[in-house]
Amino acid sequence: xxxxxxxxxxxxxxxxxxxxxxxxxxxxxxxxxxxxxxxxxxxxxxxxxxxxxxxxxxxxxxxxxxxxxxxxxxxxxxxxxxxxxxxxxxxxxxxxxxxxxxxxxxxxxxxxxxxxxxxxxxxxxxxxxxxxxxxxxxxxxxxxxxxxxxxxxxxxxxxxxxxxxxxxxxxxxxxxxxxxxxxxxxxxxxxxxxxxxxxxxxxxxxxxxxxxxxxxxxxxxxxxxxxxxxxxxxxxxxxxxxxxxxxxxxxxxxxxxxxxxxxxxxxxxxxxxxxxxxxxxxxxxxxxxxxxxxxxxxxxxxxxxxxxxxxxxxxxxxxxxxxxxxxxxxxxxxxxxxxxxxxxxxxxxxxxxxxxxxxxxxxxxxxxxxxxxxxxxxxxxxxxxxxxxxxxxxxxxxxxxxxxxxxxxxxxxxxxxxxxxxxxxxxxxxxxxxxxxxxxxxxxxxxxxxxxxxxxxxxxxxxxxxxxxxxxxxxxxxxxxxxxxxxxxxxxxxxxxxxxxxxxxxxxxxxxxxxxxxxxxxxxxxxxxxxxxxxxxxxxxxxxxxxxxxxxxxxxxxxxxxxxxxxxxxxxxxxxxxxxxxxxxxxxxxxxxxxxxxxxxxxxxxxxxxxxxxxxxxxxxxxxxxxxxxxxxxxxxxxxxxxxxxxxxxxxxxxxxxxxxxxxxxxxxxxxxxxx
Numbered sequence: 001x002x003x004x005x006x007x008x009x010x011x012x013x014x015x016x017x018x019x020x021x022x023x024x025x026x027x028x029x030x031x032x033x034x035x036x037x038x039x040x041x042x043x044x045x046x047x048x049x050x051x052x053x054x055x056x057x058x059x060x061x062x063x064x065x066x067x068x069x070x071x072x073x074x075x076x077x078x079x080x081x082x083x084x085x086x087x088x089x090x091x092x093x094x095x096x097x098x099x100x101x102x103x104x105x106x107x108x109x110x111x112x113x114x115x116x117x118x119x120x121x122x123x124x125x126x127x128x129x130x131x132x133x134x135x136x137x138x139x140x141x142x143x144x145x146x147x148x149x150x151x152x153x154x155x156x157x158x159x160x161x162x163x164x165x166x167x168x169x170x171x172x173x174x175x176x177x178x179x180x181x182x183x184x185x186x187x188x189x190x191x192x193x194x195x196x197x198x199x200x201x202x203x204x205x206x207x208x209x210x211x212x213x214x215x216x217x218x219x220x221x222x223x224x225x226x227x228x229x230x231x232x233x234x235x236x237x238x239x240x241x242x243x244x245x246x247x248x249x250x251x252x253x254x255x256x257x258x259x260x261x262x263x264x265x266x267x268x269x270x271x272x273x274x275x276x277x278x279x280x281x282x283x284x285x286x287x288x289x290x291x292x293x294x295x296x297x298x299x300x301x302x303x304x305x306x307x308x309x310x311x312x313x314x315x316x317x318x319x320x321x322x323x324x325x326x327x328x329x330x331x332x333x334x335x336x337x338x339x340x341x342x343x344x345x346x347x348x349x350x351x352x353x354x355x356x357x358x359x360x361x362x363x364x365x366x367x368x369x370x371x372x373x374x375x376x377x378x379x380x381x382x383x384x385x386x387x388x389x390x391x392x393x394x395x396x397x398x399x400x401x402x403x404x405x406x407x408x409x410x411x412x413x414x415x416x417x418x419x420x421x422x423x424x425x426x427x428x429x430x431x432x433x434x435x436x437x438x439x440x441x442x443x444x445x446x447x448x449x450x451x452x453x454x455x456x457x458x459x460x461x462x463x464x465x466x467x468x469x470x471x472x473x474x475x476x477x478x479x480x481x482x483x484x485x486x487x488x489x490x491x492x493x494x495x496x497x498x499x500x501x502x503x504x505x506x507x508x509x510x511x512x513x514x515x516x517x518x519x520x521x522x523x524x525x526x527x528x529x530x531x532x533x534x535x536x537x538x539x540x541x542x543x544x545x546x547x548x549x550x551x552x553x554x555x556x557x558x559x560x561x562x563x564x565x566x567x568x569x570x571x572x573x574x575x576x577x578x579x580x581x582x583x584x585x586x587x588x589x590x591x592x593x594x595x596x597x598x599x600x601x602x603x604x605x606x607x608x609x610x611x612x613x614x615x616x617x618x619x620x621x622x623x624x625x626x627x628x629x630x631x632x633x634x635x636x637x638x639x640x641x642x643x644x645x646x647x648x649x650x651x652x653x654x655x656x657x658x659x660x661x662x663x664x665x666x667x668x669x670x671x672x673x674x675x676x
Contacts, residue, residue: 001055003043004123007141011061014070018043024067028350030054040123052246053334056144066315066351075142078258084275087216088159091279096186096198096226097162099250101257103276104152105215108132108268110208117267126239132208132215135263137239145219145248145256146240148188148196152214154206157191160216162198169194172204173236185230186222199227199244200236215264219257221250221282250282251333284333291327291344299342300349302357312351313344375472378509378570379457382474385508389501391455391476396436398459399426404435407552409522414463429461429468433475434523434561438545438553441479445557452479457566472566476501476542479559495528498542498560502532505564510574523549523561532564534572540564587618587645588656592663594673595635598627605638605671612666613659618645637676 005018014021018041022032031046045054053059058075065072087102113121113134121128121137128134136147165181171194172178179197181187186198196202199222208215227244231237261272293306310320310327319330331338338344349357383393401424405411412431421427430436433456444452455476462469478493478501499516506514511534519531519541529543542562550559596605602622609620624639631637642663644656667673 001045001047002124003045003057003060004120005041005043006039007120007123008043008057008061008064011057011072011075012064012068012070013073014064014068016068021064021068025060025063027353027355028063028067030060030063037123042123049246050337052243052248053144055243055246056140057142059144059334062315062317066312069311069315075259076262077255078261078272080254080258081275083278085277086274087277089277089279090159090161090163091281092161092163093186094281096164096223098221098223098282099253099278099280100160100162100218100220101253101276101278102160103217103219103257103261103272104274105149105217105261105264105268106213106271106274108212108215108264108270110210110212110268114267130208130210131267132212132264135260135267136217138263139256139260140239140243143252143256143259144243145252146199146243147256147260148202148218148240149208150195150202150206150216150218151208151212152216153212155190155195155216156193159191160218161189161191162220163187163189165194171195171197173197173201174204174207175201176204179234179236182233184226184233186226188218197230197234197236198222200231200234200241201238215270217257217260217264219253219260221248221253247336249334251284254278287331287339289329289331289338289341289344290323291329291341293325293327295341296345296348299345300352300357301360304348304352308352309348312348316347316351318344375567375570378573379472379566382457382505382509382566385505386455386474386476389453389504391453391501394437394440394454394456396433396440396456396458397426398430398461400428400430400435401425402427404439405431407549408432408435408438409546409549410434412462416461416463416468431460431462433458433460433473433563434545437475437477437561438550438555438559441477441557441559442553442555445479445555450480450557452477474505474540474562474564474566474569476562477559478561479555479557492558493560495530495542495544495560498562499530502540502542502562502564506532506569509569511569511572512574514572519543522546534568537568539568583645583647585646585648585650587643588651588653589641589643590656590660591623591639591641592660592667593624593637593639593676594667594671595631595637595676596667596671596673598634598636600636600638600671600673602638605640605667605673608666608670609640609642609663612663613642613644616644616646616651616659617642619643631676639676 018034022034022043025032033044035042035044047054061072086104089100089102091097091100110130110132113128113131117134117138118128121134124141126137132149136149140146164183165185165187167182169181170178171181181194187194188196188198194203195206222244224245224247227241231241257276264270265272293309296309297303313320313329317332317335321328329344387393399418405428410432415431416429418427440454441452455474457472457474459470460473476498478498480493482491482493482497515533516530517533519529520526521529521541523545524543525546529541531538531541540563543560545559545561606620610617621641622638623641626637644651644659664675
C-alpha cells in the first residue's frame with residue numbers, strides 16, 4: 001500500500017522527517033520503504049494479513065501516535081444520528097452482508113476534484129474521475145472502509161437489494177467490461193437488475209457522471225470469503241475487495257459514511273441533511289482481555305513503567321481500566337487480531353521498542369532438562385526397544401480407503417469419514433494399523449524383500465457420539481524367516497515370535513504383570529490369535545493373519561501382526577527417567593586383564609572392581625572372556641575396560657595409576673586373580 005507523507009501529516013503534525021517516521025514504523029513491525037517524490041515522500045508499506053486496520057491513513061497515524069506520543073487530529077465527520085426510512089434496503093443474503101448503510105446526498109455539483117484532493121489521490125496511484133466519485137476513494141484511503149456512489153436517479157424501483165446473482169445474469173462494470181455472473185457472486189441490485197458487484201466494482205449504468213444530481217452513498221460490510229471467491233472467479237481485483245478480503249471493521253461502516261457526507265458537503269456543495277437508512281444484522285460484542293503487568297516484565301525481559309504500558313495501549317485505540325494490579329483492556333473492533341494477554345504484551349513491546357530490550361547471554365551453567373513430555377519420552381524409549389529386537393520403523397498414511405479397511409476386516413463400526421477426500425484411497429481416517437501394514441508387506445514381497453520385521457507407533461481413530469477418539473497404538477508385523485544365517489538356517493517366524501516380542505516390550509516398558517488369553521478377532525486365524533490383558537483391561541492382541549485376508553492383499557506368505565494400545569500399557573509402567581549434567585572434565589581409561597578360577601564369575605569381578613575404584617569408576621565394561629592354551633587349565637581370562645572420571649577436577653596420571661593399583665590389589669586378594 002502507498003501512503004503520502006504529506007497526507008499522513010494531516011493526522012499527525014510531527015516535525016520528524018519522513019525517513020525517521022518510516023524507520024520508527026519499521027522497528028514497530030510495519031515495514032516501510034520511502035520513495036522520494038516532488039515536495040512529498042511516498043511510503044510503500046508491507047501490510048500483514050492480520051492487520052487490516054493498517055490499510056488506512058487513520059490506522060497508520062494511530063501507530064505513529066503511539067510511537068511518537070504526538071496526538072492524532074480527528075477527522076471531521078457528521079455527528080451520529082438516528083437512521084431514517086429514507087431509502088428501502090433489502091438484504092436477501094444475510095451471510096454475505098451483515099451491515100448496509102445507504103445515505104442520500106442531494107443537489108451535488110459534479111465537477112473536477114479540487115487540486116489538494118487530486119494531488120493526494122494521484123500520489124498514492126489512484127486515478128481521479130470527478131469529485132462525486134473521488135470522494136469515495138479519498139475516504140477509502142483515509143478510513144480503510146470502501147464506499148460506492150450510485151447515481152440515485154438511475155436506480156430503478158426505489159430500493160436496494162443485496163442478493164446473489166442469478167444464473168446467466170450480466171453486468172457491465174465501470175471499466176467498460178461486460179461480466180457474466182453466477183449464483184456464487186454477491187451483487188447489489190435495484191428492483192430490476194444488478195447495479196454493482198458487491199465489495200468489488202460498481203456498474204457502468206449507475207456511475208456518477210457530470211449529469212448526476214443526487215447520489216446514493218453505499219457503506220457496507222461484506223463477507224471476506226464470498227468477496228475473495230468472486231474476485232478470483234471474475235479475475236477482478238480492486239482496492240475495495242483487497243480490504244474486504246482481509247476483514248473490514250464493521251463498526252467503521254457508519255463512521256466512514258458520515259465522514260464522506262462532510263466531504264460531499266464541502267467539495268460538492270451537497271445537501272447531506274437526509275438521515276441515512278441502515279440494516280444491521282450484527283451485534284458487536286465487546287471483547288475484554290485481562291493484562292497483568294508482571295507478565296509483561298516476565299515475557300519481555302525488561303521493566304516497562306506501569307503508566308507507560310497504559311499510555312501505549314490507549315494510544316493504539318484500546319480502552320484501559322485498572323482493576324487492583326491488573327489492566328482490564330477493552331479491545332476495539334478494528335483489532336480482531338487481539339484475543340489473549342500475550343497479544344497485548346506484544347503490542348506494548350513493539351511500541352516500547354525492541355531495541356530497548358537488553359541483549360543477555362543465557363546462563364552458562366550446564367544443565368539438561370527434558371524438552372518433551374513423558375509420553376514422547378516413553379515412545380522414544382519404546383522405539384529403541386523395538387529396534388533392538390530387530391524391527392524397522394515404518395511410517396504409514398493416516399488415511400485409508402474403505403476397500404482396504406474392509407479387506408483387512410479392520411473397518412470401524414463408525415468410521416471417521418473425510419468430508420472432501422482427495423481420492424478414493426484417502427476416504428477414511430484409519431481405525432487400525434493393519435490395512436497399511438499389509439500393504440507394506442505386499443510392497444516388500446513384490447520387490448523381493450522377504451524378511452519383513454516392521455513396527456510403527458501411531459494413532460488410530462474412531463467416531464464417538466460427541467467428537468472423535470484418537471488412540472496411540474504400537475503395531476508390529478512379521479513375515480519371512482526368523483533367522484537366515486549359516487548357523488540357524490532359515491526358520492520361518494511363528495506365533496511365538498510375535499507373542500514373545502510383545503512380552504519383551506512389556507518388560508522393557510516396566511509392566512510387571514499381564515495375562516494372555518485366546519482371542520476371536522476377525523482378522524486373525526482363530527487357532528493362532530491372542531489378546532493381552534492387564535487388570536481385566538484388554539490392551540492389545542496378536543496372531544497370524546487369516547489366509548483369506550492375506551489373499552485380499554495378494555500375500556501368499558504367513559504374516560503375524562500385533563497391536564498394543566500405548567497409553568493403557570504405560571499406565572501400568574514403572575519406567576523412571578534420571579538426568580545428569582553433561583560431564584565437564586575428561587575421562588581416562590585403563591584396561592585390566594586377569595586370570596581367575598573358572599568358578600569366578602564376571603559379575604564377582606565386576607563387584608570387586610566397583611568397590612575398590614569407588615565413585616571415580618564411571619563405567620566398567622567386560623570386553624573379553626578367554627579359555628585356551630595361554631591360560632592354565634581350570635582358569636579363564638577376563639578383560640575389563642575401566643573409565644575413570646571426576647566431577648570436580650581433571651584426574652592426573654598419578655591418580656589414575658593409584659586407582660589402577662588399588663583395583664589390581666583387590667582382585668588379587670579377593671579373587672586370587674593374577675594379571676595376564
